[in-house]
Amino acid sequence: MKPLNAKIKQLIDQTKAKFGLDLYHLKRHSFHRYVNMFNETIYRFNMEWFPSHETEPEDDDLNPDGTAIIEVNLNTGQVETVIFVMDKTYAQHGVTFKRPYPAHVIQWIEQETGLIYGEHFHMHQKEKGGLFFEEAIDGVKVTPSGRIEVKWDEHGQLMYFTHHGPFLAKTLLRAxxxxxxxxxxxxxxxxxxxxxxxxxxxxxxxxxxxxxxxxxxxxxxxxxxxxxxxxxxxxxxxxxxxxxxxxxxxxxxxxxxxxxxxxxxxxxxxxxxxxxxxxxxxxxxxxxxxxxxxxxxxxxxxxxxxxxxxxxxxxxxxxxxxxxxxxxxxxxxxxxxxxxxxxxxxxxxxxxxxxxxxxxxxxxxxxxxxxxxxxxxxxxxxxxxxxxxxxxxxxxxxxxxxxxxxxxxxxxxxxxxxxxxxxxxxxxxx
Structure with missing residues (x-):
């Protein structure tokens, strides 16, 4: 088993490569946990990446425009949140969607989450530069529901992603x-x-x-x-x-x-x-x-x-x-x-x-x-x-x-x- 600091380094390196953060430096990182409705403890690793060329704000609570806030669920190893502050990014060769957007975005979500479109998650709302998905079973809504939201800019670059909830309804269902x-x-x-x-x-x-x-x-x-x-x-x-x-x-x-x-x-x-x-x-x-x-x-x-x-x-x-x-x-x-x-x-x-x-x-x-x-x-x-x-x-x-x-x-x-x-x-x- 690798030493723990090597695990943190591996997570940081993987995130930097996946989201094209060569023009960024990691400003802060921390661990958080919460207990979900199944009484399981979920751990998250939170990273705040500052653009390297931006002047750091005097107020430590403020993040400069273009900051990448990324959170990884340690229970699943999956990225759960990506936010580029003020919809601005300096990412190079990061996540970029090609046209037609819905199809390519859905393919990327399936790859990231292991979920299947039409089986685990369904389209809930579509708008210019954004898609919102919810959990459903054969067209019937679910509560509490897993939710996925993705937004991108005019160049197709990822601006926002959140993957919330375990999407377990299909396996915990009484038909x-x-x-x-x-x-x-x-x-x-x-x-x-x-x-x-x-x-x-x-x-x-x-x-x-x-x-x-x-x-x-x-x-x-x-x-x-x-x-x-x-x-x-x-x-x-x-x-x-x-x-x-x-x-x-x-x-x-x-x-x-x-x-x-x-x-x-x-x-x-x-x-x-x-x-x-x-x-x-x-x-x-x-x-x-x-x-x-x-x-x-x-x-x-x-x-x-x-x-x-x-x-x-x-x-x-x-x-x-x-x-x-x-x-x-x-x-x-x-x-x-x-x-x-x-x-x-x-x-x-x-x-x-x-x-x-x-x-x-x-x-x-x-x-x-x-x-x-x-x-x-x-x-x-x-x-x-x-x-x-x-x-x-x-x-x-x-x-x-x-x-x-x-x-x-x-x-x-x-x-x-x-x-x-x-x-x-x-x-x-x-």
């Missing part, structure tokens, strides 16, 4: 015939039409609306999977614990400085040492997290007993993230969400992000602003949206079964203004 229809799901759809309070940036007020909260319905009739933005990021424990207390705590909550930086050695990276974030959160630790969240809420939101639900817990860079949402129909939907950061050693809440507070700090909303008047009932809102419901087949990763299962995504792109009863496109929310 079945799609049997769902909207008429069978009316009761569920009515439950999913909920009241939300939404910040109206244009009128600087809180607008109360009715909208359908998207949900995945399992094709085999065994239940539902909640729709969550960022599902691919990590493996969560679902808690659904209402947090209550008898008395507020007099001691005010104080935010502490967080340190998420990890000094990762070459030994750790090349041996693919499992991250501490892969360790399951035990029952005892879950209990400690509930206590930490209760203490935090009793200090910071002393009058809100019973209002907040601890939805999920997951580890991230030495902390446990607790996601809180409001209980039942009482919340503001979009705005009512708190993330609490708990120290994984002391089980003490050290910091938090409150979405509504962020809008107030930014001056978009003031704490005294009231929501618009409600003159439309939930049932009336559902009746108006009934004909606008959509049900689309999609394969969803089921954390319990550890495989992708066929579902229908129940969705609606329109909402109802609770004051006027007007039907509007959710895209127009402002």
């Amino acid at each position: 079945e015939e799609y049997v769902l229809s909207i008429d069978k799901l009316e009761n569920l759809a009515e439950q999913q039409v909920q009241q939300f309070q939404w910040p109206s940036f244009e009128h600087n007020r809180i607008r109360t609306i009715y909208a359908l909260e998207e949900i995945y319905v399992k094709n085999d009739g065994t239940g539902t999977i909640p729709f969550e933005i960022g599902r691919e990021e990590t493996l969560c424990i679902h808690m659904n614990e209402i947090i209550e207390w008898n008395e507020p705590l007099n001691k005010a909550f104080e935010k502490k400085e967080m340190n998420i930086h990890e000094d990762i050695s070459a030994e750790q990276a090349f041996s693919l040492e499992p991250s501490p974030d892969t360790i399951p959160i035990s029952k005892e630790e879950q209990t400690e997290c509930i206590k930490a969240v209760r203490t935090f809420l009793a200090q910071k939101y002393s009058k809100d007993t019973g209002k907040w639900v601890l939805k999920t817990l997951h580890r991230d860079h030495g902390y446990i993230h607790a996601i809180l949402k409001t209980n039942g129909q009482e919340g503001s939907g979009f705005m009512d969400k708190i993330k609490v950061f708990i120290d994984a050693s002391s089980f003490e809440a050290v910091n938090y992000i409150d979405k509504k507070e962020m809008f107030q700090v930014c001056g978009i909303l003031s704490p005294s602003q009231s929501a618009s008047e409600i003159t439309v009932s939930q049932k009336e809102a559902f009746e108006k949206l009934r004909e606008r419901l959509e049900l689309t087949p999609i394969y969803v990763y089921d954390e319990v079964q550890k495989q992708y299962v066929l579902c229908g995504k129940l969705d609606c792109h329109d909402g109802i203004d609770s004051e006027s009863g007007e039907v509007f496109s959710l895209k127009d929310l402002s």
Whole structure:
């Protein structure tokens, strides 16, 4: 086995040759790691190549135009990211696509990733100088989905490439015939039409609306999977614990400085040492997290007993993230969400992000602003949206079964203004 510094040198030399970086020098390199939804530790080797003739900026955080930022996945040995800053390159004999672009670009992607076009990845969007691909199975979308994006300049030179996700749906698939229809799901759809309070940036007020909260319905009739933005990021424990207390705590909550930086050695990276974030959160630790969240809420939101639900817990860079949402129909939907950061050693809440507070700090909303008047009932809102419901087949990763299962995504792109009863496109929310 080669010494580790030889492995780093080999990666650097290979990258320099592949992307034609003779007129560049390697300014920085570092190792990073994260835990994916399969609870695997993924290591990346990041390189920042500066153009040799460019004057280095005084600010160390700035990269000169033409800088090449390249990241290699050490688990697979594949290049995952290539960015030429400000779409400028000094690469010589690097990656250049010939016409016809889509065909040549697809061929290069297949060569780089080992994936097959039409089988693992499919065209999602095409624009001048760029292609965007997503994972799909026989034309059916997948979530979480692998994504690939490629951009090039007028000379066909590579400007941007990202390859995100393991593209494992095809191998973790439970095949079945799609049997769902909207008429069978009316009761569920009515439950999913909920009241939300939404910040109206244009009128600087809180607008109360009715909208359908998207949900995945399992094709085999065994239940539902909640729709969550960022599902691919990590493996969560679902808690659904209402947090209550008898008395507020007099001691005010104080935010502490967080340190998420990890000094990762070459030994750790090349041996693919499992991250501490892969360790399951035990029952005892879950209990400690509930206590930490209760203490935090009793200090910071002393009058809100019973209002907040601890939805999920997951580890991230030495902390446990607790996601809180409001209980039942009482919340503001979009705005009512708190993330609490708990120290994984002391089980003490050290910091938090409150979405509504962020809008107030930014001056978009003031704490005294009231929501618009409600003159439309939930049932009336559902009746108006009934004909606008959509049900689309999609394969969803089921954390319990550890495989992708066929579902229908129940969705609606329109909402109802609770004051006027007007039907509007959710895209127009402002």
